[in-house]
Amino acid sequence: MSDPLWRPSPQRIAGANVTRFIDCVNARRAAEISDYDGLYRWSIEQPAEFWIELARFADVRADWGTGLALMDGDKMPGAAWFPGATLNFAANLLRFRDSTEALVFVGERTGRRALTYQQLFSEVARVAQGLRAAGVEANDRVAGFLPNIPEAVVAMLATASIGAIWSSCSPDFGINGVLDRFGQIEPKVLFTADGYFYGGKTLDSLASMTSVVSQLPSVQRVVVIPFASAAPSLSSLRNAIFYDQFGVAANDIDFAVLPFNHPLYILYSSGTTGVPKCIVHGAGGTLLQHQKEHLLHTDLKRGDRMFYFTTCGWMMWNWLVSGLATGATLILYDGSPFYPDRNVLWRLAESESITIFGTSAKYLAALEKAAARPGAEHDLKALHAILSTGSPLLPDSFDYVYQHIKEDLQLSSISGGTDIVSCFCLGSPVLPVYRGEIQTRGLGMRVEIVDESRQSVRGESGELVCTAPFPSMPLGFWNDPDDKRYHAAYFERFQNVWHHGDLAVLTEHDGIVILGRSDAVLNPGGVRIGTAEIYRQVETLPEVAESIAIGQQWRNDIRVVLFVRMQPGQSLDDSLRQRIKDTIRTNTTPRHVPARIVAVPDIPRTISGKIVELAVRDVVHGREVRNVDALANPEALEHFRNRPELSA
Template structure:
C-alpha cells in the first residue's frame, strides 16, 4: 500500500503494507496517472496527470523528517506496533499530571485512548512554554480588516486566558458545561477556547456566517450555558452584526444564562440586564493567575457541528488527550514546524481546520500563529500577499477555493509582492485540481515551496493522508500517503478492496487517537453514519470516494452522500431543502451539487411552487435570500430552477441522481426503472 519514490522508480516495501492490503508486487515507473471525480456513485476519468515533484534537497536537509526511509520506518511501527508507537508519542509530546495506564481500549465503534491518564489541554498549549525561550515569543499576531495589528506573547496569552478562566468560574461555569463561541476571527476567540479547556468546559464554536436560526439550533442541541460573542466583526468593509444575531438566537434558548460581549467594532448593540455582560467590565478585577485542573484523557474538549444528510447538524465530539496528540504530532511533521516560523492558516476557527491548525496543533508546538479577520480581497485582491510580506509569514495553509479565486483575480496582484518569506504551502478542505496546484506552486511558492495537499475531516480531528514536505514526491491533485497510524483502504459496497486505479469508498480500518468519540446526544446516529456500512469489520466510513493509483498514492474524488462541499464548507442538502420549504410559496424542493471551477461544487435547487404562486426572477432571488437568512450566506443557492414536478421513485423518493445529471446539462443515464413519471424529466430538460 505504501511506496518509496526514488527519482521516478517506485518499489514496494513489504514491512509497510497494512494488514489485508494487496498492492501489486514489483517495481514501477511513474507515468500516466488518472484523476477521477465522483458523480453520484459513479467515478469517471476526466483527465490525466503525470507530473511528479520531488522534495528539494535544501528543504530535505533541514526537515523534521527528511527521507522516505525514515517515514517508512515510523509508519511501519505505527501500524504494526501501534500501542508502542502511541505510548512513546503521547509520553514525549504531552504534559501529563497523571500517567496513563492503557494506550487503547477499542470496542468498535468506541475508542478510549490513554485511559487512566490526566492532563490539561490549555496547560499543554500555554503553561508548558512559560519559563522557556518561548515565553516572550509571539503566540498570536493579529491583523484586523481595517488594518489594526496586535501581537500577544505566550506570557501575555497566559495572562489573558487565566483571567477569562476566573470569569467563567465566577459565572458558575463548571467542568463539562457547554459554551457557545460566535465571534469574529480575533485573538479573544482563541482566548475563549483556551479558557474553556482550562476549566474543563466544552466549547462549541459557531462560524460567524451562520444565521441566528442555525446558531439557535446548535445552542439548543448542546444546551450551552454561556454564549460568547462580539458587537460585530469586519467583513469587506462592513460590520457583521454578531450581537444582534445572538439576541435573535437566544430568544428561544432556555439553557443560556449569560452572554459575554466583546467590543470589537463599536456598533450600537442592545444589552439585556441580568444576561449580557461586556467583556471589559468582567475583565476588571479578575485575578491574573488560574491554576489549571487536570482532567481525564477522555474528558470532552469540544463539540463541532457539521452538516448531515438528514437536515439536523451533527455535533461531533472530540476529547482531550487523543485529539491534542493528533493535532500536535501532525502539525509538527506535516508543516515541518520550526521555532522561527510564522504560520498563517486562512480558515475560520468555526471550522475544524481552525481548531486543529490555528489553535491547538500550533500552540501546543509553541508556534507563532497569524490571525486575519476579514476578506482576502479587502481593500484589494492582494491583501493576503501584502500581509505575508508585512508579517514575514513562512507557512500558508489555505483552501483550493481560495486558490482558484486568486487565479481568477490575476497574477498581477501576486507579482507586486515578494512572498520571499514563504517556505511551505498547504491545501485543505477539498481535493485540489492540478491546474490550481501548479499555479499555487509556481506563483505563490515560486517553485521552491513544498505543497502539502492534506485530506482529513471534522470527524478525524487531524490530518490523515498527506505528503510530508521533506519526504514525499508530490503529484498535483493527490493527497499521496497516509500519516502515522492511519490505515486507509478503497473498497466496494461489500468491503472488498478494489483494484488499483478503480474508484471506491474510502474507509479507515484501524482506530487513531484524534478520531471522534460520538455525536453529541445521538450515539445511534454516530454508529449508523460512520460505522454502519462496515460494522462487521469495525471500519470507519469516510463518506468520500477515492482511488489508489498503481504507485500507492491516494486520490480523493469527493463526497458520495448528500452532503455538498462548497468552497471547502460542508452543506447538508436536507438543511437547504428544509429552509426552502419553510417559505410560504414553496411546495417541494430538492438540492444538488454540480461541479464548479471556482468553488468545487455549486448549489442548484429545484423548486415546485404552491398553487397561486408564479415563477419569476424576483421569486428566485427571494428564495436565495431566504436560504441565506435561515442557514447562512454560504448556503445561498447558485441557481434556482422552478419545476412543475420532481422526478420520484414509485415509493415517493426524489431521484437526486437524475437532478444532478440535469443540473450539469447532461443526458440522464443509468437505471430509471423506478421512475414514476418520465414526463417530469422531459419537462426539466426542456426548461432553461
C-alpha cells in the first residue's frame, strides 16, 4: 500500500464540519459512527435519514411538510425527494444581510470590486423587482450571456427568487452555439454585458447579441451591463435597457414559496455530438447537494474565501455560487489565467487571502510544464485546499502541488458533471490524499464500479455507476415530455442504475481513479483502455504540451493513434516517438502503446476546455462532426483531416 502525500492533522480533523456532523448524527440518531468510512456506509444505507440530517446541519430554510423524505426510492428515474417540502433557493443563499463581503470581483482590466451580503441582497431585490415588472413569472426562463461578474450572480438570484429558471452561456460562445441553447428554452429576459476582456484583448458582445436577439422572438427585454466600456450604444438591440436602470430599489424580496423540486437551472451538455441537451435541475436537490459538498467535503465555513476559475457557461459557476449559503466570501475572476503572466491567479490568491482555490487539471499541468513555483513566489499561508476538475488530475500533478504550491493542504480532485450539477467523487478534509486518486465517493451517493455484467469490481477498470437515487438527479430534459431522451442518456445501459459514462477504478483506499470517458474508450484487440491512462504517461514528458488519443479502425481491428501538441521550440522526431512508446509500455501495458504518433499544432476543445476525442475520431474516419459550434477552436479539426501518416 502506497504512503499518502498528505494526512490531515488531528486538529484539522477535530475542527472539520464533517466531524461535527458525525457528532450530530450520533446524538440525534443514536448511531455509532466513529469515522468517515462509517459515515459513508450509514449515508448510503439510510439515505433518507442522511439527507434529513444534512438539511438540519446546513440549516436549510424550508417548510418540510409531512410525509416521506424519499418517495419511490426504488425507481431510477422516478424517485422523488421531499415531495411535501417547499423552499426558495435564493432565500437560502441570501440568509445573511451584514457587512461581510459576499462577492469580490477582480478582472483582467478592472480593479477590485466587492459587494457585502447587505449590498448583494439590495441588488437582488432591485433586479427581482425589474423582472417582475417585465412580466417574468415562475417557470419563465431568464438567460445570461455574461462574463463571470457580480451582476451574473445578482441576475441568477433575482430569477430564482421569483421561481423563474436561470440559464447562462459564457460570452466566448459563438452565435450558433448560443442559439442552439437559448433557442430551445425561449427566454423572456436576456442579460448581457457589452463585451469582455481575455488575454489582453477587448472582445465585443453586443454584435453577437444583436444577431441572437433578432432570432429569439421570445426575448421581451434585454438588460445590458456596461463592462468593456462605460457607455455602450444600445441602438442595435430591441427592447434594451441598462442594468442600473432595470428595476427600482426595494427593502425586501418577495421570495416565491415553491415545491422542493421546482426547476432552478437549465444547463447544457457540450453539444459535440449534436444539439446540446437542455438539462433541468431542481432547486431543492441542487441546494442540498451543494451544501453537502461545500460543508462536508470541502469544509467551507463562514470565514472562508473561496475561488474557482470558471465561466458562467460551466457548472462550476453554479456550484461556486451556492457557497453563499454558508456565508463565505466568493472570489470571482474573469479573464485569462495566464495573462499578463502565469502568476496572475496566485497574486489573486495572495492578495485576497484565498482559503479554497479551485481550478482545472489542465491548468495545474501547464504550471508544472512551465516550472512555475507559486509556493516560493507568493504568500499562500491562508490556503488550505485546492480543488481540481475538468479532466483527471495526473499523478505528477499531485506531486507538483505538494512540492511547489504548498505541503499542508487538502488536494481534492473532483469528478461529476453538468448532468448532476455536482460530484460523484470528491475530497474529504478528514481523509489522506493518495497520489493520482480522488479521495472518496460522495456521501449519500451509492457509487460503484461495475463490469459488463453489472458486478461490482475493485482494483480493475469498469463503468462508474450510481445504484440508488440522489437529490441532484435532473428533473429531466427540456422539451422531452416522455423522458425518452433522459432515460436513454443515463438508464439505458443498466436498468434502474445511473450510468455516468466514465471508465474508472475503485482503489484499495476506497479512492477513485478516472480513466476517461467510456464513449472514447480505446479497444485494440478487444481490450478496453481509458484515454487518461495514456495521457498521464505522455504528459510527463517535458517536450509534450498536450495529447489526444483515439481508436482508428484498421484492418478489421482498432489501433491506437496518439496526437501530440509540442511545447514551443520542440519537435517530434523518431527518438521522441520511441521515448513516448517506452514510457507508455513501461508504466501501463503493450496494448496501450500507440501504433502511430502524430504531431499537431493544436487540439480541439469545448468552450469549457475539455478535449474532444469523439470529434477527432470522426474527422480521422471522414465522418461529419455534427456540431462544430460547440468547440472553442473548431479550426483545429483540420489538423486531423486526411493525415497521410494514418493511411499506412
